[in-house]
Amino acid sequence: MYIAGKCHCGNIGFRLDWPGDAAEIAARACDCSFCTKHGGVWTSNPQAKLIVTIDDAQLVSRYAFGTQTATFHVCARCGAVPLVTSEIDGGVYAVVNVNTFEKLDPARLRKAAVTFEGEDPASRLARRKRNWIADVRFARAGPE
């Protein structure tokens, strides 16, 4: 099934092609300092495909901290954070913020708190490679 999402103003949008009917979607409320401040709740599926469309790339702020291995794509216009990417071994992996989903029945979300505190960088990248969306494409929105 397709799940659409976007930031509040629509500058950063995405279409997630989720395998199967997605009766249940695991949503992880990360307890890192950034996600705590932003209320980020993330999901991914290693078999999903993600297409990200950006209207105005100038209005996307890329933010990294700590181990600098994850990039938060923050809309500079409205402040929402629809996705995080991580470059691992030449590939781009991603998770998306369930709070930026459009028209998805919230009853499908199985929210749980997670902590990755104390995880060493190598295990962190290996975990992302296993669990994050591995097919990530960025497209320019609109006909221009």
Ligand SMILES: [Zn+2]
């Ligand atoms: Zn926005």
